[in-house]
Amino acid sequence: MTRFLIPVAIFCLFLIEGTWFEILFPQENESGWVWMPRFALIGVILTSIYRGPVAGVWAGIFVGFLYDFTYTQVLGVYTFCFGFIAYVSSYSLPVVRNSYGWQWLIIFCALFVFELLIYFIYFLLGIAELSFGEFLVKRMIASWLINGAAALLLLVPFRRIFEWIEDQEKIRQR
């Protein structure tokens, strides 16, 4: 039960990202701002903070795989980026685990690296045609705003889940 809790939570975030968010907040193209929800990424980063790099990378590969297969026609890009981000954001120090501020900062930086990676790969493949400046304004800032806000909402429930899982593990070890 405890083993499947994190994948299920991340899977739910993945579904919310593509279905609920897009249906409830349809985006107009005119303004040029693109609000990209990265809720599953937040879940993956928190997993690798609380559960270590190995669990984090597996969670990342799992979501990236789903992402590649359902949303994009180019395989491998999201699997690689999710895995990579999960690995570089695995600061599992007690200081980080006990402070929401540090976690939020890590998510904030990871979002930057993640969007940049996706942009560069897609730019090389010819899928993205935005110039770098436009990318920074229209996508990066929008992504920071929306995902930063989402991270604030997700930090507390995720910490509860991880604490609960750790308690369960201690009980089992006795």
Add this chain to the structure above:
Amino acid sequence: MPHFFNNKRLIILMVSIILLVILVGFSMRERESVPWPEEFVRDSVGVFQSTISRPAHFAANRFEAVENLLDTYEENKTLKQQLEKYAATSAELENTRQENETLRESADTQEMLSDYESRQALVVYRNPDRWTQTIGINQGTQNGIEQDMAVVTNEGLIGRVAEASEFSSTVQLLSDGERTNRISASVTAGDETVNAFIEGWDEDRDGLMLRKIRSDAEIEEGQQVVTSGMGGAFPSGIPIGEVESVEPDEYGLTYNALIEPAADFSDLTYVNVLDRNIEDLSEEFPSLEEDQEQEDEEEEAVDPVGEEGGGGS
């Protein structure tokens, strides 16, 4: 980060980058069919998406209902004005329909370029990253949906089926902007029909590009653009949009027009997938798809009325 990039991890990173390149290379080429693992994952995720999308659509419709209520008064006014025109138009339509029927009988044709069957589908997701403009629908090959079919809303054409798996399929929207996403379209300018191609999406001006319009055609603002039904799997007569501006292309030989799409791509709930009834059109008109470059010279030969008669017999 106590454990950053020592030798073993560096090797893993290298291997995964190589894997990435291989996978990208594998999937970037034009794929005829979707490999089964991809289809399997897509279908199983599609089941969840389909279930959770219903309450979301329901809630979204509530919001819209409230918004609609607020501008009912204005709408009512304009609708009343249009209603007067409606009676005249519907009488004319009925007339034309009968005439069409008689003419078709006399020409002894059963199939038309505009014949299609329509299947309704629910939009279950949209690609959240927006680098590619795709949506997912809850109908697949089990429901008779195949690759390259036209996808429409009540307002007009929105895209084509990019990949169809068993129980769900991916639709590439017109706003995706891929140049290979070519649709043969026609504009009714005065008495004549002008054929051209919808190719790509103009990011800066938010409109479709209608290219290869022959230079002597009288294209003006406000003219309606519809599918011509002469290339691939799209039936004819589906509204695409309205001409917004016309300009000569980079070589000055043909004209380009900016088209404002008739359908709204941002807010989609139900879409219709059109299955064209005519089978193997490409066998009857093998030259149509290949000779797009010589569009200008051939314009006279590719007369849509002539094609329709030939297509049926």
